Amino acid sequence: MENTTINLDQLTRPLEADGSLVAASIERFNTVFGGRWSCKIIEHQVRDSEVIVLGELAAGGAIHQQFGKAMITFDTDPSSTPSLADHLAKAADDALVRCAYAFGIARNTEKKQPDNPKPQSTPAEPPSNGNGNGGRKLTNRQLAAIFGLGKGSGKTQQEVIGMATGCYGREPAALTVTEASELISKLKNNNGKE
Amino acid sequence: MLNHISYTQISTYLACPLKYSFQYVEQVPWPFKPEGLIFGSAIHQALEHYYNGRKEGRDVPLGEMIALYDAAWEKETTENAITIRFKNGNTRDSLFDTAEAMLETFLATVKPGEILAVEQPFSVDIMDPVSNEKLSVPLEGRIDLIERIPSGIAVIDHKTAAKKYDDERVANDLQLTAYSYVMSRQGHDPEDITLRFDVLMKNGNCSFLSYPTFRTQKDHVRLFKTAQSVTRGIEAGAFYPQKSWMCNDCVFAGECGKW
Numbered sequence: 001m002e003n004t005t006i007n008l009d010q011l012t013r014p015l016e017a018d019g020s021l022v023a024a025s026i027e028r029f030n031t032v033f034g035g036r037w038s039c040k041i042i043e044h045q046v047r048d049s050e051v052i053v054l055g056e057l058a059a060g061g062a063i064h065q066q067f068g069k070a071m072i073t074f075d076t077d078p079s080s081t082p083s084l085a086d087h088l089a090k091a092a093d094d095a096l097v098r099c100a101y102a103f104g105i106a107r108n109t110e111k112k113q114p115d116n117p118k119p120q121s122t123p124a125e126p127p128s129n130g131n132g133n134g135g136r137k138l139t140n141r142q143l144a145a146i147f148g149l150g151k152g153s154g155k156t157q158q159e160v161i162g163m164a165t166g167c168y169g170r171e172p173a174a175l176t177v178t179e180a181s182e183l184i185s186k187l188k189n190n191n192g193k194e
Numbered sequence: 195m196l197n198h199i200s201y202t203q204i205s206t207y208l209a210c211p212l213k214y215s216f217q218y219v220e221q222v223p224w225p226f227k228p229e230g231l232i233f234g235s236a237i238h239q240a241l242e243h244y245y246n247g248r249k250e251g252r253d254v255p256l257g258e259m260i261a262l263y264d265a266a267w268e269k270e271t272t273e274n275a276i277t278i279r280f281k282n283g284n285t286r287d288s289l290f291d292t293a294e295a296m297l298e299t300f301l302a303t304v305k306p307g308e309i310l311a312v313e314q315p316f317s318v319d320i321m322d323p324v325s326n327e328k329l330s331v332p333l334e335g336r337i338d339l340i341e342r343i344p345s346g347i348a349v350i351d352h353k354t355a356a357k358k359y360d361d362e363r364v365a366n367d368l369q370l371t372a373y374s375y376v377m378s379r380q381g382h383d384p385e386d387i388t389l390r391f392d393v394l395m396k397n398g399n400c401s402f403l404s405y406p407t408f409r410t411q412k413d414h415v416r417l418f419k420t421a422q423s424v425t426r427g428i429e430a431g432a433f434y435p436q437k438s439w440m441c442n443d444c445v446f447a448g449e450c451g452k453w
Contacts (some may be wrong), residue, residue: 020287071271071277072277093357139269140260140261140264141264141268141269142263143258143262143265144239144262147258147262151246156250157246157250158250158252
């Protein structure tokens with residue numbers, strides 16, 4: 001894969017939340033890399049309740065591999081045989097989107113902020129520190145865990161936010177994966193009594 | 195042997211005594227989880243986070259609510275690793291989009307009063323308010339939300355639904371009757387308590403609807419008699435199938451067929 005100069009801003013601009021993330025990701029890669037990118041499935045496994053694939057996306061001299069999965073589901077009749085091809089395709093789509101995330105593009109969940117009369121806190125974007133996944137924005141599970149652990153230890157949401165801003169200068173929603181992980185450890189280890 | 199009874203137990207027994215047995219007596223593992231249950235629970239967690247924030251006077255952003263919703267799904271699909279049964283061509287992604295629109299509507303519409311309690315647990319004796327006869331087990335559960343409103347106190351249960359509620363359901367729903375009874379045990383006159391279903395609609399414009407109602411002492415007598423009959427049925431082992439429209443989506447359809 002040849003190295004090319006790419007427009008990072010163009011690549012990492014958030015995807016619109018409407019519509020298919022797969023289609024939006026493909027369109028984004030076509031826009032940024034033209035035809036000079038590829039995606040393939042390295043391997044796949046079919047388990048009792050899910051199929052798993054390992055996908056690889058190569059573009060602009062970088063390669064990212066991510067697992068993708070699809071739960072085996074039944075529409076209405078549990079005795080009917082689900083289509084393996086459909087589930088593999090779904091898992092491949094999942095892997096592609098995860099790879100796209102690894103390249104720095106993500107769903108824009110802030111797009112649909114309503115014209116809310118109430119003031120909404122707008123956390124600052126986390127800094128891009130170039131240290132791999134740890135520099136990416138925290139995951140939803142991490143955010144839920146931060147508030148959940150805080151609540152479990154008797155902290156108010158404001159106190160949890162205070163911990164995050166005290167340690168990192170940003171609200172929990174604006175932390176990186178690494179920062180969120182550290183904060184979760186603190187909440188666990190100190191049982192919220194910091 | 196019962197050590198308590200909840201609204202969910204009562205309603206499950208009333209809907210199908212055999213389902214009650216599979217769920218609570220035999221504790222048969224679920225072969226799958228309906229999407230609606232996970233969806234409703236995930237929305238519930240997002241709303242709980244919102245109201246906990248409001249209780250502190252905080253404006254909870256949409257992004258946080260969506261994160262809580264998504265994390266609840268993630269927990270089901272990874273930690274619990276249960277098969278999810280989707281309906282009507284839905285997928286986790288399509289439901290995410292629906293949830294996002296619903297929560298957005300909720301934030302734009304909701305006008306909360308003063309938040310007094312969120313997810314308030316309770317355990318109260320069940321007594322006939324007229325005869326003072328008492329059941330051997332307490333009524334236990336959680337109230338989603340208690341607010342102070344201009345007319346007094348509102349006790350609220352959150353729902354997600356595809357269809358609007360009809361007046362009869364709102365007027366007779368046993369869950370709201372149970373909440374009214376719990377509040378009366380804490381010294382409130384039932385007719386001073388506003389009971390409310392706050393319903394986030396899944397379809398169309400994702401509206402957020404409130405259905406206020408109230409209960410009287412007569413309703414509490416009826417709740418007592420219902421709970422008494424149900425507990426007697428459970429303790430006597432009276433478990434039999436009750437065929438209804440709900441059988442199509444029942445998680446125990448397979449077990450029921452073998453019964």
